[in-house]
Amino acid sequence: MVDGIALIGFMGCGKSTVGKELARRLNYHFIDLDTAIEHGEQMHIPQIFAQFSEQYFRDLEHQYLTEQRPHRVVLSCGGGLPIFARNAQLLQENWCTVFLDCSFEACYRRICHSTRPLVQNSTPDQLRALYDSRRPLYENCCSLQIAADSSPFAVAGDIIKQLRLHRH
Template sequence: MRDNYALVGFMGCGKTTVGRELAKRLQCPFWDLDAAIAQGERRTIPEIFAQQGEAGFRELEHAYLKQAAGRRGVLSCGGGLALFPRNREVLSRHFTTVFLDCDFETCYQRIRASSRPLVQDKSEAEVRALFESRYPIYQACCDLQVNAAHSPFMVVQEILKQRRRHR
């Protein structure tokens, strides 16, 4: 396993919050990939989606992922990043990939009022279908899978415990 961590999971599972806590615990840098894209492109993620569509955003996401692959630290990935084989290849080569496994109801409560492009104007049933379609992909690409329904501190404890077991 690598000393770089990439956190994957559905929107609202806690990737950014847990990522910050994990980086603090490991005393290493933390990057939120969506925030890095927005900062680098000088536009919000919804603006990028509106101007370039999802395909344009996914191209940017892949480019920024490759940049992050050369750095030591903890990376919070966007919810859709792991859907694409070329991104999964970068994850498997350069990161210990951690799936933050969180139930749909918890994720939905956290994201339903958000401005996330992929949930705006979608019913709960549509968001659930998206969740269910992505779940097996997250499972298949991860090195570690942790229950993310607990406090960020407890989730980080579990990541580190599983990491020690797999060394």
């Protein structure tokens, strides 16, 4: 029985949106790690990047990941989390890690007007290069890869089907 499902993938692939829907349908707890950090630190992520640094955020991200317990939980990770070996190792050891594989075009459409610091501070070409460099790392880290250009409802349904999960 799969107890802890971690969703990974590029910004805008739908980890937070699909994660909420998946948790609802499985009757699992939903944890969004970005939101957990924002609540815990009482700061928004763009503020953490600006006032401290990206490295400071990455250390928080690792710390909050270590604190999660994979029991009846859907965990939506930040887009950069699995890029770091120490996080990829934790995901591989403790979680059923699902890569939401969404085209760059769809991700970009969904995030281009957002306040995500990496979106604000990059050109579209730089974001595409980041997408291309990260994709193999998501593929390496995951135990399941799911096409994620369709609706959140359909993507959540595909995950349930592939993992042979059912509501209980």
